[in-house]
Amino acid sequence: AVRLFHRSTRSVALTEAGQRYVQRIAPAVAAIHGAGEEIHSAPDAPAGTLRINTAPETPAMLMPVVRAFLQRYPQMRLDICTESRMIDIVADGFDAGIRL
Incomplete structure (x- = not known):
């Protein structure tokens, strides 16, 4: 020893x-x-891009939610695409679809 x-x-x-x-x-x-x-x-918060497809009239209504989401998760990026026609969100590579 x-x-x-x-x-x-x-x-x-x-x-x-x-x-x-x-x-x-x-x-x-x-x-x-x-x-x-x-x-x-290391942050526990999510990071990356969230792709959302929505109707053309929807983004204005979503802005308060989008602002709050981005403030809470600053490492996230939102890709919001607007289309009048219904699409297959999975086949077209979106994470979510919002129709009102």
Whole structure:
């Protein structure tokens, strides 16, 4: 066994071997700490593009909801397409359709 600490009733200090050990593991400890910080600082909010198809008269009514949505989820982008005809939202690549 290698001694890493000098212990007395009044203090604890690293031995020479303890100092070498700390120097060797410091980069790994920093990397682990950084990975933890990165995970904890990652937003839990959704991000990406939400594609919505709607009737031409609908977007004006949706604006208050759209504004609130974008304020709450700033990493989101809305792609709102208006069409008079009914479409197959899945086949045309939309996430949602709104008709009033």
